[in-house]
Amino acid sequence: MQEKIINTLDEREKYIKQKSGRITLPLACNNDSLAGAVSQRACVYSGARVVLNPITDALHLVHGPIGCASYTWDIRGSFTSGATLYKNSFSTDMKELDVVFGGEKKLANALRELAARYNPPAVFVYSTCIIGVIGDDLGAVCKSAQDELNIPVIPVQSPGFKGTKRDGYKAACNALFQLIGTEERKTTNPYTVNLLGEYNVAGDLENIKPYFEEMGVDIIVSLTGDSRIEDIRKAHCAKLNLVQCSGSMTYLAKQLGKNYGIPFKRISFFGTDDMSTALRTTAGFFNDPAMIEKAEEIIRRETERTGHQIEEFKRRVGGKRAAIYMGGAAKAVSLVRAFRELDMEVVIIGTQTGKRDDYEQISCLVRDGTVIIDDANPLELRELLIRQNADLLVSGVKERFLAYKLGIPFCDFNHDRIITFEGFDGMVNFAEEIDTTVNSPVWNLPVRRNCCNSRKQEPKKSGSHENIPFHEKIINTGASANVEELCYS
Amino acid sequence: MSKNYATVNPCVMCMPMGSVLAFRGIENTMPMFHGSQGCSTYIRLHLAHHFREPIDIASSALSERGAVYGGTANLKMGLKNVIKGYNPRIIGVATTCLAETIGEDVPGIISEFRQEEGMADDITIIPVSTPSYRGSHEEGYNETLKAIVQSLASPALPNEKLNLVIGAIVSPADIRYLKQMLDELNCNRILLPDFSDTFDAPLVENNPKMPAGGTPIDDVKDMANSSETLSLGICTQAASAGGYLENTFNIPHTRLPLPIGLEYTDMFAWKLEEITGQPLPGKYESERGRLLDTMVDVHKYVAKVRIAVFGDTDTVLGITKLVSEIGMDPVVIASGTHNPVFAEAVKNITPGSTILHGCDFTDIHREIKNHGVELMLGPFTGRQISMKENIPLIRVGLPNHDRVGAARQLVVGYEGAARLVDTITNTLLELEDKNKTVTELII
Structure with a gap:
């Protein structure tokens, strides 16, 4: 029996483990969030929405009350190279009477008028909590709208309460699967791939695509970053699926394998090593000697080009202790490797939606002493960040201010980042971002001013302040009392 | 369509x-x-x-x-x-x-x-x-x-206090300003709510897990015993803390618009003087004078400029009042909240304006185009229209996700009005810079 790592709710203890020795950890995961624990997770609808929203020319209609649409308007920082319809927020804006009498008619009318106004190549209709309760027949309304409007109108079954974010990913995959295979692609190139779970955040694709072109590989569609309906329809023509965000897209990859015989490989475009492996994996799959050679040439050239830039940052960030809290496990795993490239140590790693095999992989990757956590909440993260003496948190917006309030540097690795992190150049950007935050002078500002009349403190010469980051001061000054305050008691 | x-x-x-x-x-x-x-x-x-x-x-x-x-x-x-x-x-x-x-x-x-x-x-x-x-x-x-x-709220002995209910969402800076104004009048008050610290917490050692600050609970309990309630915000009428206190505990209740702009702030100041029986401290007279001075200074820059104001009802109402005071032309006034009281109140200030309520940004966009709007003022959610139509957007209110300082944005009071007038004017002046010929400079 492992001793308590932090004080938390009894029910939460099995979700937090510290790695020690060779044994892989049994970590509880993939369950409903605990009521009152302030999970960082969202809902089924949110899972579906983040996966599908990057489809740039689709009309994304939220069937429900206005809140669900308000908070997801242009939510994911997915860039587009053309269409911008996805940057609008469409809602049936259900009111009290609609809830009482049902929203099917309103939905049908909304579909009609939106199709006329925006002329989209396809519509995704998301169901929300109340639709799941009042029982509008989303499928039937979509079917008859599809017949009438002559465009695909695809229901996304995502009532918020019917599972976790992960179930939303599945609903999104089911919606995509309905589109795939509805149009053929004429090509003479035998080397074609789809990128699954690539969302073009901050425009990441621009850092990836040129290498595939150089290797002679056609990307049919990236799912779903910067994708268009027409390309999604043709996704079944690919010879290989490269799955990056495994949490959201493995299900679709398997479906495509079963129905179209397309094999899939797990890859990541983040970090120099993972990016190199992704290119090698692709070339290796097609087993074309010229392509394999090309891949090696690219890897040599690009690692050399970016290597000394990264080296520069590495000198400045090496030895720092990183904490990772991600939505999905794939990104978390990739981050562990990237931090290794920067000589940084990972002291906390957690995810919202990781599964058993994800955590097994994670526990093999990390060093002894690393805390692994599933579905963390703010109080647990606070205490862990302090106890594990983290110098950096990599996570999303909600966690950003939690870190800042503890005086801990932060790197956004989620939808809101505005810098590309993928590809060889992305790794340089990432290293620079870590350096920028970790070595910012703000952390060395005195958290407390020396009072003129304070008897306890020695007066200091002006301009000299202790060169200790102030989160370390938090720990060093009266640690026991402070940490108790942070815990569940 | x-x-x-x-x-x-x-x-x-x-x-x-x-x-x-x-x-x-x-x-x-x-x-x-x-x-x-x-x-x-x-x-x-x-x-x-x-x-x-x-x-x-x-x-x-x-x-x-x-x-x-x-x-x-x-x-x-x-x-x-x-x-x-x-x-x-x-x-x-x-x-x-x-x-x-x-x-x-x-x-x-x-x-x-x-x-x-x-x-x-x-x-x-x-x-x-x-x-x-x-x-x-x-x-x-x-x-x-x-x-x-x-x-x-529970009845006990009368406390001779004023309940000030902020019945519209304002910024932490706004709440701090109102609080200070009351305190400087030595007004014995209970302020509801007070998120001036909880949503704008200082960075200190030993940050508590729940942010410090807020209306003391005992104060809320004591609201049943106050001698008067003043609610700021007149648009949302269905639910009202002040109305409840009036109906249940017979506490006289007055509603005033959010003190945005000169005249609405005057109304608030006058009411405070009436309640406390004290004149407004000289500091505020000076502040008021500076606001008036600012308004006079800029009146020609902003005159007749067609502005669209959108967002929360009471904030929009106050800002409509303010921009009317300096001679702007508030051609489009809109709120996403369905609220006839708001529409009526705006109409009284500016009868010629297009007034929307319960609208979305498509409606606002259409009217902005129809009226050749030159300046937009409201939450950051108007940014797409601003970028598409190349009309500057001054961000005021919730939500503001793409600029910093939302918590410290002061809009209420004489000081808030002066700051907003400055921002409006400078935004217009910067716009003019873009049309000017650039001087050839040699380094």
Whole structure:
């Protein structure tokens, strides 16, 4: 029996483990969030929405009350190279009477008028909590709208309460699967791939695509970053699926394998090593000697080009202790490797939606002493960040201010980042971002001013302040009392 | 083409969002949603973006099982865990669409919970009904203020105090300004709510897990014993903490518009003088004089400039008043909240304007184009129109996700008006710079 790592709710203890020795950890995961624990997770609808929203020319209609649409308007920082319809927020804006009498008619009318106004190549209709309760027949309304409007109108079954974010990913995959295979692609190139779970955040694709072109590989569609309906329809023509965000897209990859015989490989475009492996994996799959050679040439050239830039940052960030809290496990795993490239140590790693095999992989990757956590909440993260003496948190917006309030540097690795992190150049950007935050002078500002009349403190010469980051001061000054305050008691 | 059934690009948020703003204005209060996990996460995200603060909101995390068999167990478990984790004095339980639609009896579950746990009175649990389909964040905010007062206010000896209810969502800086004004008048007051610290917390050592600040709970209790209530904000009338106090405890209740601009701030100042029997400190007379001076200085720069103002009803009303005072042309005035009182009030200020309420950004966009608007003022959600039409957008109000300083944006009072007038004028002047010939310079 492992001793308590932090004080938390009894029910939460099995979700937090510290790695020690060779044994892989049994970590509880993939369950409903605990009521009152302030999970960082969202809902089924949110899972579906983040996966599908990057489809740039689709009309994304939220069937429900206005809140669900308000908070997801242009939510994911997915860039587009053309269409911008996805940057609008469409809602049936259900009111009290609609809830009482049902929203099917309103939905049908909304579909009609939106199709006329925006002329989209396809519509995704998301169901929300109340639709799941009042029982509008989303499928039937979509079917008859599809017949009438002559465009695909695809229901996304995502009532918020019917599972976790992960179930939303599945609903999104089911919606995509309905589109795939509805149009053929004429090509003479035998080397074609789809990128699954690539969302073009901050425009990441621009850092990836040129290498595939150089290797002679056609990307049919990236799912779903910067994708268009027409390309999604043709996704079944690919010879290989490269799955990056495994949490959201493995299900679709398997479906495509079963129905179209397309094999899939797990890859990541983040970090120099993972990016190199992704290119090698692709070339290796097609087993074309010229392509394999090309891949090696690219890897040599690009690692050399970016290597000394990264080296520069590495000198400045090496030895720092990183904490990772991600939505999905794939990104978390990739981050562990990237931090290794920067000589940084990972002291906390957690995810919202990781599964058993994800955590097994994670526990093999990390060093002894690393805390692994599933579905963390703010109080647990606070205490862990302090106890594990983290110098950096990599996570999303909600966690950003939690870190800042503890005086801990932060790197956004989620939808809101505005810098590309993928590809060889992305790794340089990432290293620079870590350096920028970790070595910012703000952390060395005195958290407390020396009072003129304070008897306890020695007066200091002006301009000299202790060169200790102030989160370390938090720990060093009266640690026991402070940490108790942070815990569940 | 007509658009009657769909909302495109909403200019409004949902009721539970408003409830969080109200609950976080009371000391030691933890907000909690009864519904699915996503609602709390989305609203945390939305508010974190705006205030740049950590925002904790608990959820009863209803699952499919809860939706079918009722959420009693989840709500009780959630309450228990919130108490263990945060040790709050108040838990504010706002319902979401899900809980309302499955017909949860939240007050019933709460009293059952209290009995089962043998809870003493040291923790108050306040339920409020806030389904997104019933109203906007503005209504959620006011419903919650009313629920807070209903739960806590209890009669005792008269306290000779003024209840100042901020009945519209303003910024932490606005609340700090109002507080200071009352304090400098030595006004014996109770301010509801006060999220000036909880949504704009200083960075200090030993940050507490719940941010410090908020209206003291004893103050809220004592609101039943005040001699008068003054509510700022006149648009949201259905739910009102001041109205409740008047009906229940016979406390005279006055409503004033948010003190935005010269005349509305004058009305507020006059009322404070009447209540306290004291003249406004000279500092404010000077501030007022400087505002007037500023208005005179800029009047030609801003004259007849066609401006669109949108956002929350009371803020929009006040800003419409302000821009009218300096001779701008408020051609499009809009709020996403459906509210005839707002429309009427705006019409009284500027009868010629196009006034929209319950609208979305497509409606606002259309009117902006129709009227050749030159300047936009409202939440950041107007940015797409601003970029598309190349019209500058001055960000005021919630949400503001793409600029810093939302928590420190002062709009109320003479000082707030002067700052806003400066911003408006400088924005227009910068626009003119773009059209000027650049001087050839040699280095």
